[in-house]
Amino acid sequence: MLENLRSLSCSAKNYLKVSNTGDDTKRVTYLVSIKTGDMKFAGTDANVYFRITGVGGGETSRIKLDNTFRDDFERGATDKFKVKLEDIGTPTLIQLEVDHTGLFADWFASMVTVQKSGESKIYEFPVFSWIEGLHVACHGEACLPQDEHNPVIIRFRKTQLAKRRHIYKWRNKENANASGMPGFIAASSHADLPRDIQFTDGLYKDFEESNGVAFMHILQDKVHGLAGDSKEKWESLEEMSRVLGNSRIPKAKNFKVEWPKDEEFGRQMMNGCSPNLLRQCKDLPTNLKVTEDMIKECLDPGRTLQKEIAAGKLFIADCSIAQGIKQKKECVPICLLYQNQKGDLKPIAVQLQQDGVQSLIVTPADGEYDWILAKMYFRCAESNIQQIVVRMLHTHFVLEPFAIAMMRCLSSRHPIFKLLYPHLQYVCAATTIARSSLLSKKGIFDKLLTYETGGCNQLLKKAYTTFNIKDIDVVAKFKTNGTELLSNYHYRDDATALFQCIAKYVSSMIGLYYTSDMSVCNDMELQQFIHETHTEGFAWQDGNSHGCPKSFTRPHELVDLFTLIIFTSTCQHSAVNSGQFEIFMHPLTAPFSLSKSPPTSKGSASLQTVISSLPEKRKCLAQIDLVHAFSKKYEDQAYLGSFPGTNLRLFVEPMVQQVMNDFQKSLKEISGKINERNKKLTSGYDSLLPQNVPTGVTV
Known part of the structure; x- marks a missing residue:
């Protein structure tokens, strides 16, 4: 059924095909190659029209691109066309246009190449855009604006940026979500985006x-x-x-x-997913009330807390950024970790709140499930920071x-x-x-x-x-x-x-x-x-x-x-x-x-x-x-x-x-x-x- 519909659409293209007009003696043959995107629904059954602008500003006629008995512009396909158009010199701009006919009108064009008959040079035009109506693309060589000397390209750049500034807008500064955040795009939903x-x-x-x-x-x-x-x-x-x-x-x-x-x-x-949270403990924070007696069994034999701090073997993961944020079950923990002689990094103490005087401090020396529970509360706090700060911000x-x-x-x-x-x-x-x-x-x-x-x-x-x-x-x-x-x-x-x-x-x-x-x-x-x-x-x-x-x-x-x-x-x-x-x-x-x-x-x-x-x-x-x-x-x-x-x-x-x-x-x-x-x-x-x-x- 789908193939039949596409065939009907293809036949309609042939019926509506725009023929070449004018004096053939002033025309040359161009080999035009168009790559359609690889993503879902990139192909189109709409009519596609094409025009070339030369280095001096001259334009060819507008022509419909269509290969008889072929379903052109399918997802991932590269379609080639031989077209006879006016000789406008060096191809500088190309125009692609879709008329939104057919059942599958949307089209994502990736790359267009143009080669004039009798010449070896191939002109590449990166497009990589969804074509909605008329789209103009410039020859693909990158150039700084101060180095542009061709009026055609200078005008293209100015026109393109003016159009983009109209489409891509900063959010209204009065937006309720704007305060205290980096500037963001004016769109209330994904569908509102360009x-x-x-x-x-x-x-x-x-x-x-x-x-x-x-x-x-x-x-x-x-x-x-x-x-x-x-x-x-x-x-x-x-x-x-x-x-x-x-x-x-x-x-x-x-x-x-x-x-x-x-x-x-x-x-x-x-x-894991918060790999930058760790920092070396060069001195115990004043609010972390861990003592030697609490963690001595976690250290390598003969080592002390101060010796291991001096050796750079202790590390801290601190969730203090969440202090003052209203929580359903408030917990703003600090975790002290130790890298032993085997190279294993292990937690050796979890303080469940920032206030070390009133907060519970749990170590592996405490009960098995006391320790598991303390680690779980720390990981809960850390995973929330991971989602909001580490990832989103x-x-x-x-x-x-x-x-x-x-x-x-x-x-x-x-x-x-x-x-x-x-x-x-x-x-x-x-x-x-x-x-x-x-x-x-x-x-x-x-x-x-x-x-x-x-x-x-x-x-x-x-x-x-x-x-x-x-x-x-x-x-x-x-x-x-x-x-x-x-x-x-x-x-x-x-x-x-x-x-x-x-x-x-x-x-x-x-x-x-x-x-x-x-x-x-x-x-x-x-x-x-x-x-x-x-x-x-x-x-x-x-x-x-x-x-x-x-x-x-x-x-x-x-x-x-x-x-x-x-x-x-x-x-x-x-x-x-x-x-x-x-x-x-x-x-x-x-x-x-x-x-x-x-x-x-x-x-x-x-x-x-x-x-x-x-x-x-x-x-x-x-x-x-x-x-x-x-x-x-x-x-x-x-x-x-x-x-x-x-x-x-x-x-x-x-x-x-x-x-x-x-x-x-x-x-x-x-x-x-x-x-x-x-x-x-x-x-x-x-x-x-x-x-x-x-x-x-x-x-």
């Missing part, structure tokens, strides 16, 4: 169907009848194991039920101003647009969904996390008040936090290697186009980009720029900032996002909330106390559902290990291709080292394996 920065159907639809918006959890339907009434409490560990072990529930690839083990706790703190919201300014200020001809677009394309989609579904009043986070209604946004804004762009420089943070020599810290090793690889790549790209300080200063599109990011994105409310520069003066400033942006949107986002299912799928490991207030005494906890402290079954299943949606791989996702491939090839110059080839070679070497290391580990770390790292922020 089409080119919306998630593709293969990303958004799959996410929407697996994420359980407004507690309509598909996963809960799957387990209906397995766990009984989902509003009830868990009765036993056996019941939980039976439900979570059911074949209808997704399994984490490397998940092992080792939640009670201190070694596993330490591994997850280093190589540091890898989503602080990138949004750059993404908006990029679309408003940098032409598609600009090398910085081509450099950043693959990594920032979906940032606004992710943040808009977060605001409308996750962080909205009584939204998913209000229902799942430990904070009272509105607490998530309160924490977000509190964390942003002290945020600085330098905070996303994770390599610098390893030194600041004193974790450079921490053993088995695979996240640090992989992140450092990838950061250096990206820095080298960005430096090479910048060096191709910016040969002096003057070339940076004279680039008005670039200066407008950073000025708008600074003014509208960060300093808009109180003048606090949060470390964002207002202008650029030297090429190395571009290298530094764009390395941070690309690393954060790819590697850091993967590190704090992709491993969520493995870490959070077991409620005993890191629950998003707990049903009881933290203990105030020791000696009476049992396994049943631990089980009864967990949230009801419905919330546990919802937590699994959500983190599965966050960390799963989606059909249309592209990965750093294959970047840029053919899916988003914006640069066409051979000199750039060499830089990208070198980048790919370096990534391949990093992959090899990670794979070799993981073969020797009981629990491998592959969140930063380049072939697992998305090319940009997704969900």
Whole structure:
């Protein structure tokens, strides 16, 4: 049936075909090749029209592209056409137009190439856009605006940016969500976003169907009848194991039920989803009332607390950022960890509140279940900070101003647009969904996390008040936090290697186009980009720029900032996002909330106390559902290990291709080292394996 409908649509195209007119002696033959996108629903059955503009501004006739008895413009297909049109000299612009006829009218065009008969040169026109009506694309060579001399291209750049500024708008500053946050895009829902920065159907639809918006959890339907009434409490560990072990529930690839083990706790703190929370304990904080007697049994023989502090063997993970945020069951813990002679990092004390005088302090020397319960309350607090601060703020919201300014200020001809677009394309989609579904009043986070209604946004804004762009420089943070020599810290090793690889790549790209300080200063599109990011994105409310520069003066400033942006949107986002299912799928490991207030005494906890402290079954299943949606791989996702491939090839110059080839070679070497290391580990770390790292922020 579908094929018959498509055939009818194809016949209609033939019937409506626009014929060539004019004197054939003044015409030449062009070979036109058009690549349709690979994502879901990229193909079209609409009529597609085509026109070329030459270097001098002359235009060819408008012609309909159609191969007789062929279904053109199907998903992933490359269609070739021989057309006889006026000789307009060097092809400079192309126009694509769809008339929205047919049953499948939407169309995503990736790349167009044009070759004149008798010439060997092929002109490439990167499009990578949804075509809605008329779309104009320019020849693909990148160029700084001050180096453009052709009036046709200068006019194209100005027209394109004027159109984009009309489409991509900053939020109204009076918006209730604007205060205390970085600037964001004017869109109340994902559907309100410009089409080119919306998630593709293969990303958004799959996410929407697996994420359980407004507690309509598909996963809960799957387990209906397995766990009984989902509003009830868990009765036993056996019941939980039976439900979570059911074949209808997704399994984490490397998940092992080792939640009670201190070694596993330490591994997850280093190589889990909050890998930057650790800092070296150079002196016990005054509010952490841990004594030698409390933890002496946890230290290596002959060692003392002060000796191990001096040796750099003690570390702190502090949840104090949540102090003052209203919680359903208030707990703002501090955890003291110790790396022993074997290289194992283990927790040795958990203080359940910031006030050490009145707070309970629990150590492994206390009862087994007192210790398990204390670790569980700490992981609950840490997992909430991970969702709101580590993930949403540091890898989503602080990138949004750059993404908006990029679309408003940098032409598609600009090398910085081509450099950043693959990594920032979906940032606004992710943040808009977060605001409308996750962080909205009584939204998913209000229902799942430990904070009272509105607490998530309160924490977000509190964390942003002290945020600085330098905070996303994770390599610098390893030194600041004193974790450079921490053993088995695979996240640090992989992140450092990838950061250096990206820095080298960005430096090479910048060096191709910016040969002096003057070339940076004279680039008005670039200066407008950073000025708008600074003014509208960060300093808009109180003048606090949060470390964002207002202008650029030297090429190395571009290298530094764009390395941070690309690393954060790819590697850091993967590190704090992709491993969520493995870490959070077991409620005993890191629950998003707990049903009881933290203990105030020791000696009476049992396994049943631990089980009864967990949230009801419905919330546990919802937590699994959500983190599965966050960390799963989606059909249309592209990965750093294959970047840029053919899916988003914006640069066409051979000199750039060499830089990208070198980048790919370096990534391949990093992959090899990670794979070799993981073969020797009981629990491998592959969140930063380049072939697992998305090319940009997704969900």
